[in-house]
Amino acid sequence: xxxxxxxxxxxxxxxxxxxxxxxxxxxxxxxxxxxxxxxxxxxxxxxxxxxxxxxxxxxxxxxxxxxxxxxxxxxxxxxxxxxxxxxxxxxxxxxxxxxxxxxxxxxxxxxxxxxxxxxxxxxxxxxxxxxxxxxxxxxxxxxxxxxxxxxxxxxxxxxxxxxxxxxxxxxxxxxxxxxxxxxxxxxxxxxxxxxxxxxxxxxxxxxxxxxxxxxxxxxxxxxxxxxxxxxxxxxxxxxxxxxxxxxxxxxxxxxxxxxxxxxxxxxxxxxxxxxxxxxxxxxxxxxxxxxxxxxxxxxxxxxxxxxxxxxxxxxxxxxxxxxxxxxxxxxxxxxxxxxxxxxxxxxxxxxxxxxxxxxxxxxxxxxxxxxxxxxxxxxxxxxxxxxxxxxxxxxxxxxxxxxxxxxxxxxxxxxxxxxxxxxxxxxxxxxxxxxxxxxxxxxxxxxxxxxxxxxxxxxxxxxxxxxxxxxxxxxxxxxxxxxxxxxxxxxxxxxxxxxxxxxxxxxxxxxxxxx
Amino acid sequence: xxxxxxxxxxxxxxxxxxxxxxxxxxxxxxxxxxxxxxxxxxxxxxxxxxxxxxxxxxxxxxxxxxxxxxxxxxxxxxxxxxxxxxxxxxxxxxxxxxxxxxxxxxxxxxxxxxxxxxxxxxxxxxxxxxxxxxxxxxxxxxxxxxxxxxxxxxxxxxxxxxxxxxxxxxxxxxxxxxxxxxxxxxxxxxxxxxxxxxxxxxxxxxxxxxxxxxxxxxxxxxxxxxxxxxxxxxxxxxxxxxxxxxxxxxxxxxxxxxxxxxxxxxxxxxxxxxxxxxxxxxxxxxxxxxxxxxxxxxxxxxxxxxxxxxxxxxxxxxxxxxxxxxxxx
Numbered sequence: 116x117x118x119x120x121x122x123x124x125x126x127x128x129x130x131x132x133x134x135x136x137x138x139x140x141x142x143x144x145x146x147x148x149x150x151x152x153x154x155x156x157x158x159x160x161x162x163x164x165x166x167x168x169x170x171x172x173x174x175x176x177x178x179x180x181x182x183x184x185x186x187x188x189x190x191x192x193x194x195x196x197x198x199x200x201x202x203x204x205x206x207x208x209x210x211x212x213x214x215x216x217x218x219x220x221x222x223x224x225x226x227x228x229x230x231x232x233x234x235x236x237x238x239x240x241x242x243x244x245x246x247x248x249x250x251x252x253x254x255x256x257x258x259x260x261x262x263x264x265x266x267x268x269x270x271x272x273x274x275x276x277x278x279x280x281x282x283x284x285x286x287x288x289x290x291x292x293x294x295x296x297x298x299x300x301x302x303x304x305x306x307x308x309x310x311x312x313x314x315x316x317x318x319x320x321x322x323x324x325x326x327x328x329x330x331x332x333x334x335x336x337x338x339x340x341x342x343x344x345x346x347x348x349x350x351x352x353x354x355x356x357x358x359x360x361x362x363x364x365x366x367x368x369x370x371x372x373x374x375x376x377x378x379x380x381x382x383x384x385x386x387x388x389x390x391x392x393x394x395x396x397x398x399x400x401x402x403x404x405x406x407x408x409x410x411x412x413x414x415x416x417x418x419x420x421x422x423x424x425x426x427x428x429x430x431x432x433x434x435x436x437x438x439x440x441x442x443x444x445x446x447x448x449x450x451x452x453x454x455x456x457x458x459x460x461x462x463x464x465x466x467x468x469x470x471x472x473x474x475x476x477x478x479x480x481x482x483x484x485x486x487x488x489x490x491x492x493x494x495x496x497x498x499x500x501x502x503x504x505x506x507x508x509x510x511x512x513x514x515x516x517x518x519x520x521x522x523x524x525x526x527x528x529x530x531x532x533x534x535x536x537x538x539x540x541x542x543x544x545x546x547x548x549x550x551x552x553x554x555x556x557x558x559x560x561x562x563x564x565x566x567x568x569x570x571x572x573x574x575x576x577x578x579x580x581x582x583x584x585x586x587x588x589x590x591x592x593x594x595x596x597x598x599x600x601x602x603x604x605x606x607x608x609x610x611x612x613x614x615x616x617x618x619x620x621x622x623x624x625x626x627x628x629x630x
Numbered sequence: 631x632x633x634x635x636x637x638x639x640x641x642x643x644x645x646x647x648x649x650x651x652x653x654x655x656x657x658x659x660x661x662x663x664x665x666x667x668x669x670x671x672x673x674x675x676x677x678x679x680x681x682x683x684x685x686x687x688x689x690x691x692x693x694x695x696x697x698x699x700x701x702x703x704x705x706x707x708x709x710x711x712x713x714x715x716x717x718x719x720x721x722x723x724x725x726x727x728x729x730x731x732x733x734x735x736x737x738x739x740x741x742x743x744x745x746x747x748x749x750x751x752x753x754x755x756x757x758x759x760x761x762x763x764x765x766x767x768x769x770x771x772x773x774x775x776x777x778x779x780x781x782x783x784x785x786x787x788x789x790x791x792x793x794x795x796x797x798x799x800x801x802x803x804x805x806x807x808x809x810x811x812x813x814x815x816x817x818x819x820x821x822x823x824x825x826x827x828x829x830x831x832x833x834x835x836x837x838x839x840x841x842x843x844x845x846x847x848x849x850x851x852x853x854x855x856x857x858x859x860x861x862x863x864x865x866x867x868x869x870x871x872x873x874x875x876x877x878x879x880x881x882x883x884x885x886x887x888x889x890x891x892x893x894x895x896x897x898x899x900x901x902x903x904x905x906x907x908x909x910x911x912x913x914x915x916x917x918x919x920x921x922x923x924x925x926x927x928x929x930x931x932x933x934x935x936x937x938x939x940x941x942x943x944x945x946x947x948x949x950x951x952x953x954x955x956x957x958x959x
Contacts, residue, residue: 478836
């Protein structure tokens with residue numbers, strides 16, 4: 116009896132870690148960036164011939180996890196086993212990862228566009244004869260590699276002439292030719308057509324037979340039903356559930372992704388319906404978004420949410436005149452206006468806080484003063500301006516927005532994220548803008564500073580003659596800050612919701628285009 | 631120096647290192663010290679150096695480089711570079727010389743020179759904003775074109791026989807002691823200091839250098855600002871050409887060879903960033919004085935002119951290296 120128990124115990128241990136059937140096992144993975152934990156004790160396993168889907172909201176930790184696996188990031192703690200063998204993660208890097216048979220298919224990331232298909236196949240290991248490249252073997256290798264996945268393409272065609280899906284197929288073929296055991300696909304269907312998706316899925320089914328494991332990241336739930344075997348959901352850096360696809364209920368999955376409804380920010384104001392301020396009609400830029408109709412009323416904070424890649428930023432840039440529209444009309448206070456560049460948008464009193472503050476929002480090595488007054492000066496008619504006037508103006512906004520700085524001559528690059536955002540805000544306030552498009556205004560800003568930014572937005576619209584379009588992929592933020600929520604999915608406006616009656620669940624479901 | 635005094639007081643926990651860093655940041659100040667030290671060393675080494683004559687020779691010589699550097703400052707503050715200034719210098723000198731020959735009017739000659747400089751700068755700006763050629767390549771092209779045009783226009787023969795009133799610009803003294811070029815430099819630098827500080831054009835010049843995209847998204851028409859910047863650079867090259875022609879009493883199609891190196895070096899020595907967005911025009915003046923002092927010192931010490939090219943090249947490399955080191959700290 117005792118003996119029997121012991122056997123069970125040891126069997127158990129086997130299953131626990133060194134199970135030989137497991138292709139990949141990641142155990143208790145932890146990772147933090149600048150003190151912020153992005154992965155907390157995440158465990159994840161992959162079987163031979165399995166398509167394992169990883170789901171999660173933006174920032175749940177999906178890409179961090181696969182980047183650890185592909186060697187792009189190092190982990191803080193945790194163990195990784197491949198076919199039961201523990202990997203030394205302290206010296207792990209992308210090169211070792213590819214030698215271990217781990218391949219990541221990014222969108223044509225590994226391909227050299229000016230070389231031919233055949234040259235790309237042999238790129239890392241050109242066959243040589245007498246010190247010269249043996250072109251005959253290059254051709255033959257390419258043919259056999261392409262035949263391996265029944266992919267018909269001219270080996271002498273330059274890669275830049277291939278379509279996105281052909282490039283993807285080529286990458287998969289190359290990965291397989293290098294004896295890949297684990298193939299990671301990050302949103303492989305994001306940029307390809309329906310027919311091409313079918314071809315890709317056929318290929319994935321072929322690969323599975325070769326007992327290769329596939330880690331598949333996608334937001335398209337209906338696809339996952341078709342192609343996936345297992346689903347793992349990540350939320351806030353934790354593995355909150357791993358279920359076989361056949362047992363999975365899509366609504367349950369969405370709940371798993373979002374977690375319990377926690378109201379983080381108390382609703383501080385409520386907006387009464389008033390006359391429309393700005394209206395966008397049938398906004399289209401082919402390939403980015405299509406037929407968007409939305410309006411914002413005076414005194415309103417209109418929310419716009421959706422997953423990354425839904426076309427939110429593209430829409431914001433088009434409203435501000437950065438990118439040209441294919442079609443679309445803007446009505447501002449009842450009159451049609453035309454915006455061809457940011458200068459014209461600003462003339463009409465429209466401002467834009469870009470998503471990437473440091474890259475397109477601020478002149479980092481210039482003083483706070485010069486950044487705050489920039490738009491004001493751009494609108495100024497006179498050639499000359501007085502420094503005392505400028506200083507007085509800047510001082511007003513530093514005080515009003517409580518920008519923490521050692522003085523208005525401090526260079527903006529020394530400020531914290533929240534204060535940088537306030538500087539951009541001040542820039543538009545100083546220019547008396549009436550309508551602001553805020554693209555991810557709290558991204559990379561810590562919780563305390565976020566609250567300040569929200570209050571700033573509330574104060575901005577309080578007078579009732581100004582309005583804000585608040586773009587964010589953080590659903591709880593949109594829910595608590597805005598008066599009306601627009602949801603975008605794959606370039607289309609799919610829903611208009613009332614934050615008082617809707618739930619996180621519903622917004623997520625709409626973003627995923629479930630209903 | 632506005633920027634630099636600002637960054638000065640913003641370090642809460644000052645320690646020895648940060649004090650050194652702050653001093654490091656104010657490159658123009660340290661360059662001023664180097665300049666003074668160099669003057670002292672040279673006057674010890676050579677009895678000829680610290681004579682009134684030679685000191686005025688330095689301000690005279692540096693006037694030409696300083697004026698080119700003033701124009702180049704606008705370009706470098708905006709994150710660009712103008713390699714054509716040396717050739718535009720010769721081109722505008724020859725155009726002015728021809729105008730003098732045909733009209734006999736000193737005023738028209740100077741206007742023609744300045745017009746030629748503005749035109750060359752306009753072409754530079756146009757190819758940068760319309761043809762989207764990087765400044766380096768656009769002005770490299772202009773460097774060849776302007777030099778070629780200078781040689782073509784005068785058939786390779788220098789123009790002599792300038793009237794006394796023209797030569798006064800380069801050789802005259804006000805109150806019998808202060809050289810006219812020195813006065814021109816002081817006036818123009820002060821003027822440009824206020825252009826950079828108190829005009830929208832000046833502010834946008836820095837903003838474009840600091841972050842072109844953010845500047846564009848702030849509603850500023852980048853193209854017209856860039857056009858203006860390169861026209862100013864061309865204009866200053868031509869003003870410098872007028873002064874040198876007046877000083878030497880001749881217009882040479884081969885003049886200004888290598889001046890771009892000295893002018894760019896002067897701006898970098900003054901502490902401007904190669905990435906743009908920072909810099910002070912008076913710091914460029916200190917840079918020009920330093921570059922000229924080094925040349926003058928080498929002359930007095932009897933070092934061959936051939937070595938001076940090597941020194942000019944080294945100056946640029948060290949000035950930019952100092953900038954990079956300051957940035958990485």
